[in-house]
Amino acid sequence: MIELTHIEKRFGDNVVLKDISVTIAERTVTALVGPSGGGKSTLLRCINLLEVPTAGTIRLGEEKIVFSPDKKTGWTEIQRLRRQTGMVFQNFQLFPHQTAIENVMEGLVTVLKWPKEKARARALELLEKVGMAHKTDAWPATLSGGQQQRVAIARALAPSPRVLLCDEPTSALDPELAEEVVDVLNRLAGEGTTMIMATHDLRLASKVADQVLFLDGGLIVESGAPKNIFQTPERDRTKKFISSLSAGNSYDI
Numbered sequence: 001m002i003e004l005t006h007i008e009k010r011f012g013d014n015v016v017l018k019d020i021s022v023t024i025a026e027r028t029v030t031a032l033v034g035p036s037g038g039g040k041s042t043l044l045r046c047i048n049l050l051e052v053p054t055a056g057t058i059r060l061g062e063e064k065i066v067f068s069p070d071k072k073t074g075w076t077e078i079q080r081l082r083r084q085t086g087m088v089f090q091n092f093q094l095f096p097h098q099t100a101i102e103n104v105m106e107g108l109v110t111v112l113k114w115p116k117e118k119a120r121a122r123a124l125e126l127l128e129k130v131g132m133a134h135k136t137d138a139w140p141a142t143l144s145g146g147q148q149q150r151v152a153i154a155r156a157l158a159p160s161p162r163v164l165l166c167d168e169p170t171s172a173l174d175p176e177l178a179e180e181v182v183d184v185l186n187r188l189a190g191e192g193t194t195m196i197m198a199t200h201d202l203r204l205a206s207k208v209a210d211q212v213l214f215l216d217g218g219l220i221v222e223s224g225a226p227k228n229i230f231q232t233p234e235r236d237r238t239k240k241f242i243s244s245l246s247a248g249n250s251y252d253i
């Protein structure tokens with residue numbers, strides 16, 4: 001289980017996350033949607049501690065950290081929690097001087113100290129899972145955006161994280177390439193991968209998510225099943241946002 005309790009994040013005087021409490025069951029997919037600046041990326045970055053919350057509690061499986069303005073969070077604690085997570089970014093962020101398989105092996109070899117052959121076998125298995133086994137030795141620059149993102153997903157999954165965090169995984173991609181990434185994420189969801197993803201892609205959210213959190217102004221304004229949030233939102237802010245998005249795309253949600 002992933003449990004966030006009263007999470008607050010400030011940048012100086014700017015309170016970006018105000019009071020976020022949510023429980024996420026394992027083997028479920030949660031989509032974070034909402035207007036730009038609402039706090040989606042910051043929330044994801046707080047879960048893997050790329051940003052340290054100002055206050056609140058994060059529980060990720062066995063690991064739990066309580067944050068408070070007068071307590072500095074230790075590096076060991078940060079690493080213990082971060083290792084429970086894998087992160088996928090909008091712009092892939094593959095290591096350009098490593099081949100696809102080397103990218104996937106990297107964390108296993110350097111952080112987890114796996115022997116190379118074991119890491120290579122695991123990486124191959126994951127490249128196969130994301131449909132990239134035919135590009136094992138390709139350089140990132142020679143891959144399409146969709147292919148790069150699928151390698152990035154394999155890399156994030158390599159150490160078997162408890163949760164896969166995805167920040168706008170399809171928004172840098174043309175619709176066709178986005179589709180192949182959606183297919184991979186959908187397959188992972190079907191296999192029981194726990195995922196939290198920020199997305200503007202309502203089609204991705206409605207296809208893959210069990211639960212949608214609508215985030216605005218650093219608060220969860222509304223949450224529920226995709227069907228309810230996208231078709232019969234209750235709060236005015238959610239209604240406005242959904243209608244603005246639906247007007248701008250042709251997706252059937």
Ligand SMILES: Nc1ncnc2c1ncn2[C@@H]1O[C@H](COP(=O)(O)OP(=O)(O)OP(=O)(O)O)[C@@H](O)[C@H]1O
Nearest residue numbers: 011014016034035036037038039040041042043198
């Ligand atoms: N490192 C930072 N320093 C200062 N302010 C920040 C920092 N990171 C984010 N913010 C602020 O936090 C707020 C929330 O940003 P965030 O990136 O989480 O929004 P978002 O919902 O992901 O938006 P988008 O849909 O555009 O990706 C914004 O006002 C942003 O300017």
Ligand SMILES: [Mg+2]
Nearest residue numbers: 040041042198
């Ligand atoms: Mg963002």
